[in-house]
Amino acid sequence: GQQLNQSPQSMFIQEGEDVSMNCTSSSIFNTWLWYKQDPGEGPVLLIALYKAGELTSNGRLTAQFGITRKDSFLNISASIPSDVGIYFCAGPPRTSSNTGKLIFGQGTTLQVKP
């Protein structure tokens, strides 16, 4: 089945640094979603991308939908301690578009040193 591969698996950075993480697949996705999960809580939607090439920002976060439809990246600028958490990419499988079924990447764990 379709899979999403996130990299890196984990990052440990200094406060104030910029962060970049990405998500790739061997097959096409028509939507890319980026979520952040804090310990003990559910994933929170950060950015939703619906069109190839689309670049969308949400505060210090920027995400892009790759032209090939097989990848997406998320950038965080000027990181702060509250950016700590696990970041997931997700997308609907080809066979179940427009439903509540999503495939998730394995996550990128971000730690920020004050």
Added chain:
Amino acid sequence: KAGVTQTPRYLIKTRGQQVTLSCSPISGHRSVSWYQQTPGQGLQFLFEYFSETQRNKGNFPGRFSGRQFSNSRSEMNVSTLELGDSALYLCASSLRGNSYNSPLHFGNGTRLTVT
């Protein structure tokens, strides 16, 4: 607008028992999906309900079931609990399933521990 609400937050059960988890979606959302999250398997889709009908199902045994009520609230049930069912169970709601301007919003989950 209130978010997705899941109850209870924590549950401890014994092998062989059954459990029912509850989810109240965001007002106006008709799609409710359930996910299981474990350290080894990550986030995996269990099933989705839309307008009281199961629309989609993941690769889980029949011990996992669910339903949706006319007010869109949903419950999932796990029967004959096994140790491997210990996980964070997440509920997500959306207007009509994941589509343009209708992304999934998650609750904070129910942490189930099976002993």
